[in-house]
Amino acid sequence: MSSPATAPGKADALADKYDGIVFDDTPVVKYGDTPGWEILRRVAEPVTDFADPTLTTLIAEMREIMYSAHGVGLAAPQVNRSIRLLVYDAGDGFRTLLNPTIIKKKGDQFEPEEGCLSIPGLRGVVRRASEIVIKAQEPDGKHVQFKAKDFEARILLHEVDHLNGVLFIDLADPATLHMLTPAEDRGEVGNAPPKE
């Protein structure tokens, strides 16, 4: 199905190419749908060349895609690049992490329900650690290590999973998986759960 005639440029052109993009016309690789979607199941490669100018462009594109899709996180495989790069915003601003590794996990959290920009409309309950310690690199190559909890931890765990070919549907309680209506998914009615 094509996106509405009013949808702008790139997303519209991409949506026209595929069937099945009903809820989401952003240029994100859709599980089981976008040609080459199997990239979502691949273990992504470490980033080694921090001087690569295409990295800056990619991060800027991912930022735009994430916000325009009302997402809270996005991993490079979701935009067809199998590298260990993620972007997110847990409410404290935009952040980019490269080569992230979760080094500690503790506690449990079950809310909010998770969604994924690569699996439009689907939501489900995923048990996640409530506190993590993550180490990673920033776009300039600088090494960082920090604690994250609650929603930020959930986002980071979801995005790091993407870099390992793991999707939230692998971890969700199957009984809780359900589809939102298109209007709910776009955040037009009710409280749209986050999309990662």
Ligand SMILES: [Zn+2]
């Ligand atoms: Zn996702």
